[in-house]
Amino acid sequence: MKKFKSHFKFNRQEQSGIFFLLLAIIALHIGYFYVKEVQVRGQPPFQLNEAIQTEIEALKEKKALEDTVRIYPFNPNYITDYRGYMLGMSVSELDRLLEYRALGKFVNSAEEFQNVTRISDSLLLVISPYFKFPEWVTSKQAVAKSVPKSNYSTVQNEEKKKDLNKVTAEDLKKINGIGEVLSARAIKFRDRLGGFLLDEQLYDVYGLDKEVADRALNRFTVQSPPLVVKINVNEASVGQLSELVYIPRSVAQGIVDFRNVHGSVEAWEDLIKIKDFPAEKIERIKLYLTLKK
Secondary structure, eight states: OOOOOOTTOOOHHHHHHHHHHHHHHHHHHHHHHHHHHHHHHHSOOOOOOHHHHHHHHHHHHHHHHHHHOOOOOBOGGGOOHHHHHHHTOOHHHHHHHHHHHHTTOOOOSHHHHHHHHOOOHHHHHHHGGGBOOOHHHHHHHHHHHHSOHHHHHHHHHHTOOEETTTOOHHHHTTSTTOOHHHHHHHHHHHHHHTSOSSGGGGGGSTTOOHHHHHHHHTTEEOSSOOOOOOEETTTOOHHHHHTSTTSOHHHHHHHHHHHHHHSSOOSHHHHHTSTTOOGGGHHHHTTTEEOOO
């Protein structure tokens, strides 16, 4: 019988060739993984730039707000629960602001607002451009920035003012243009309000010219605003509404009539539609009323 030669039988030379081929393949694999490991280790570690990340988060939050609600300039001292929610503030952040205001204190800068509420840097970047403080606050801040620190204490002493909520009729009569009648009328107006909340309310005193009021505000300013418990427009009676100095009894009756017909007052624009409503005083009136149901 004819014997077949096995195909898996190699001579010494062929065995040596196969051995070196396998050795070369193993060496190439080892070299490949070694080079790859060196390249990975040589790459610099990823680092998070916190400043850029904060700015990105702020832009994202701002974009989200723009997509949901249009923001108008506002005084952050009078943020309502609803507005705070729309701005992205938490309940605890709003509570800190309300507790601060309950002490009769005001925030006068974005930094002070953050210190009180403890909101994040990213949220502050989004909402602070819309902060609108009274003119006397912004002008005082401008003076602080323009005057060197060495001279600032001198300027503060020169511009030190008395509390507008504590001045007497005699104090007011020292202002050129304010006599017996106007001084008594200003004090009576202040008493009806329960105290001025803003310096600008001095302009609302009947018969007091703006120029005279400006002279008075150069010497007096609101330092101890009263704590105001706002009147609920949708629950108050005619008598309660007319207690507010800015709302005559006829307008108070108009508000109640509007409420009876429409169920409730949904927006400040509804009040402006009421006959004889003092639309020019709406920003003052908002300080004393609320639309909450």
